[in-house]
Amino acid sequence: MNVFEFIGNYWWLVFPIGGALGGTINSIARNARSWDERRRQDKIELARIKYGARAAAAEQAKITQSEIDRTLARHDAANKRWLDYELDVAKLIDYPLMTDMREPLTLDFHRARRDADALRPEDPDELKEPSRLTEYRDAVRRYETAFDLAEQEARRRRASDFTVTEQQALIRAKRFIALADDPAATYAERQSAYRRATRELEGLVVLPTATTDAFEQRIAGAIDAPSHPEGPARPQAGTAGDGPAHPEADTGDDGAAHPTPGRG
Numbered sequence: 139m140n141v142f143e144f145i146g147n148y149w150w151l152v153f154p155i156g157g158a159l160g161g162t163i164n165s166i167a168r169n170a171r172s173w174d175e176r177r178r179q180d181k182i183e184l185a186r187i188k189y190g191a192r193a194a195a196a197e198q199a200k201i202t203q204s205e206i207d208r209t210l211a212r213h214d215a216a217n218k219r220w221l222d223y224e225l226d227v228a229k230l231i232d233y234p235l236m237t238d239m240r241e242p243l244t245l246d247f248h249r250a251r252r253d254a255d256a257l258r259p260e261d262p263d264e265l266k267e268p269s270r271l272t273e274y275r276d277a278v279r280r281y282e283t284a285f286d287l288a289e290q291e292a293r294r295r296r297a298s299d300f301t302v303t304e305q306q307a308l309i310r311a312k313r314f315i316a317l318a319d320d321p322a323a324t325y326a327e328r329q330s331a332y333r334r335a336t337r338e339l340e341g342l343v344v345l346p347t348a349t350t351d352a353f354e355q356r357i358a359g360a361i362d363a364p365s366h367p368e369g370p371a372r373p374q375a376g377t378a379g380d381g382p383a384h385p386e387a388d389t390g391d392d393g394a395a396h397p398t399p400g401r402g
Contacts, residue, residue, distance in 0.1 A: 206265045209275045213254055216282050219289075220251065225352050227315050227335075230343060231308055234300075235292035237344040247281075247288035254281040304342055311338035318357050328357045 223229050223236050230237060239245050254277040265271045297305050314335035318328045332353070339345065 202266055202268075202271065205275070206262055206271060209265075209271070209278055210258075210262060212282065213258060213278045216251075216254075216278070216285055219285065224346055224348050227345065227349060227353055228312055230345060230349065231312050231315070231339070233289075233292040233296060234308075234343040235295055236288065237346060239344070241288075241291070243284070243288045243291050247284040250277070250281040250284040253277050300342065307338045307342060311335045311343075314338065319353070332357060 223233070235241055235244055237244070239248070254274075257274045257277045259265060259270070259274075265274060297308055300308065312335075314331040317323055317331035318335060320328070323331070336345070336350075
């Protein structure tokens with residue numbers, strides 16, 4: 139039986155076979171369309187996740203930079219507060235507790251200040267590491283808190299821990315400092331007044347090196363200026379060992395002269 143005879147005898151098989159074949163083809167087509175749709179949805183979801191992660195990272199970076207800037211600014215503000223004391227001799231005389239390391243609050247403050255300064259990197263970008271930023275931020279907070287406590291105690295007590303004689307020495311020291319800081323005074327007068335002030339403060343108030351260096355530069359360069367090249371300088375009134383250049387600077391509130399006590 140050839141092909142044509144077979145088709146002629148069994149032509150009716152076309153219907154069941156064609157139906158089955160058509161169903162199979164339709165099923166394949168539907169599955170292909172469904173797979174394409176799933177693939178498209180997956181691409182959309184992946185793009186959403188990628189964009190969301192990128193946006194989240196950008197937002198986190200923005201938050202981190204803001205926190206870094208805020209912490210650095212707080213540190214700078216605390217340092218400026220301390221600089222107001224460190225560069226002002228008269229203020230340290232008014233609040234001697236701020237440099238008295240025998241006081242626990244003062245000691246805690248200066249330790250916290252050193253710790254915060256040590257943790258501050260030269261390159262702020264180093265603080266983008268979360269652990270570094272957390273450590274530095276906590277140190278700045280401890281610095282601020284310790285500063286507040288030490289300052290409150292210093293302002294509360296002022297010079298109340300000193301005897302009457304010592305308080306009078308502090309008053310004289312402030313007067314000498316005012317004269318030493320007076321640009322209208324002569325070099326000899328300023329030099330003498332500064333040396334008298336430091337003698338009055340010996341054993342009473344600790345002046346940091348930065349304080350004395352800044353003050354000495356401000357009052358005429360180096361305190362121990364070289365002698366004139368043409369020969370020994372003629373003794374001037376007001377130098378150490380002579381009477382005060384401004385007698386009124388060495389008097390007490392009662393108007394009577396007070397000898398400068400020698401401490402050492």
